[in-house]
Amino acid sequence: MGVHMTAPTRRAARGATVTATTRISPDLIRLSFTCPGIIGADLPYTDHYVKLLFVPEGADYSWPYDLAEIRDTRPREMHPVTRTYTLCNIDTVAGTFDIDFVIHGDEGLAGPWAMTASPGDQIAFAGPGGKWSPTPDYEHFVLAGDEAAAPAIVEALQQLPAGTTATAYIEISTDGARFDVPTPASAELVWVPREGAVHGSRLIEAVRAGGYPGRKTSWFIHGVAEMVKETRRFLFVDGDVDRADVSISGYWRLGMTEDQWQASKREFAEAMEADEAASAALS
Numbered sequence: 620m621g622v623h624m625t626a627p628t629r630r631a632a633r634g635a636t637v638t639a640t641t642r643i644s645p646d647l648i649r650l651s652f653t654c655p656g657i658i659g660a661d662l663p664y665t666d667h668y669v670k671l672l673f674v675p676e677g678a679d680y681s682w683p684y685d686l687a688e689i690r691d692t693r694p695r696e697m698h699p700v701t702r703t704y705t706l707c708n709i710d711t712v713a714g715t716f717d718i719d720f721v722i723h724g725d726e727g728l729a730g731p732w733a734m735t736a737s738p739g740d741q742i743a744f745a746g747p748g749g750k751w752s753p754t755p756d757y758e759h760f761v762l763a764g765d766e767a768a769a770p771a772i773v774e775a776l777q778q779l780p781a782g783t784t785a786t787a788y789i790e791i792s793t794d795g796a797r798f799d800v801p802t803p804a805s806a807e808l809v810w811v812p813r814e815g816a817v818h819g820s821r822l823i824e825a826v827r828a829g830g831y832p833g834r835k836t837s838w839f840i841h842g843v844a845e846m847v848k849e850t851r852r853f854l855f856v857d858g859d860v861d862r863a864d865v866s867i868s869g870y871w872r873l874g875m876t877e878d879q880w881q882a883s884k885r886e887f888a889e890a891m892e893a894d895e896a897a898s899a900a901l902s
């Protein structure tokens with residue numbers, strides 16, 4: 620029986636080695652990895668993610684290391700810095716997976732690392748975690764996100780239950796930045812080019828234009844935090860969608876590193892919920 624993996628534990632770390640790098644679009648680079656640590660694992664979801672671990676400059680350790688020991692013995696600023704990424708094309712027999720990294724300039728750790736990575740490079744990670752996949756108790760799925768959520772959307776399209784339908788909205792920088800998405804006949808794929816607009820603004824326009832499907836629908840909506848706020852309003856304030864039918868979260872935030880976004884996430888969520896409650900009380 621396989622090992623069932625849920626939320627990444629604080630202490631577990633595994634190693635993965637880059638085997639190939641492929642530029643799949645102007646905005647995305649795919650790194651393929653071999654990772655014996657996932658052989659035999661039970662990874663049933665379509666949004667499995669890992670916390671890549673980046674060793675800070677000046678640290679006195681390098682992979683392989685014991686994450687628990689590092690966290691117990693080194694000062695906080697010397698702990699590995701985490702960056703969250705979705706696993707795609709997972710093969711738990713061969714022990715391989717891909718990660719599609721958004722190229723977003725020179726800032727940050729993971730994006731720039733992916734741009735210069737080459738076969739043989741190693742990275743450690745905690746996880747995988749994951750919690751969502753399209754299930755047969757729904758008739759229809761609305762999947763929406765920017766490039767950061769595209770890997771999870773593409774995975775979901777590959778695993779649509781028989782007899783269900785889906786509409787997938789993927790925001791990309793320009794119309795020319797489309798990439799290959801195997802789309803089953805039961806699904807419609809809508810590309811949403813930003814063409815210079817703020818991240819997420821075109822996506823919410825597209826989702827709004829799609830309206831509320833008249834079937835039992837599950838929603839999977841992830842990406843830039845500002846888009847999440849607007850989409851929640853569309854679903855829960857303007858619409859009457861049941862929260863149990865929705866998976867929605869900010870995968871990143873404009874102008875913030877992942878550390879800053881994680882630290883401010885709770886406050887952002889509380890402000891958003893208070894705003895939704897106030898709007899609901901007025902209506």
Ligand SMILES: Cc1cc2nc3c(=O)[nH]c(=O)nc-3n(C[C@H](O)[C@H](O)[C@H](O)COP(=O)(O)OP(=O)(O)OC[C@H]3O[C@@H](n4cnc5c(N)ncnc54)[C@H](O)[C@@H]3O)c2cc1C
Binds near residue numbers: 721727
């Ligand atoms: C569950 C989950 C799954 C995710 N899966 C993926 C995935 O498969 N692929 C992926 O690329 N990302 C994914 N992300 C988002 C990713 O974790 C963030 O984009 C992260 O901030 C990237 O780290 P970094 O070191 O490159 O940049 P950081 O150091 O975190 O940020 C540096 C600067 O870059 C900006 N920035 C960060 N991400 C983006 C972006 N996507 N577009 C434009 N500007 C950006 C920040 O606002 C900041 O100004 C996922 C996030 C979560 C929570």
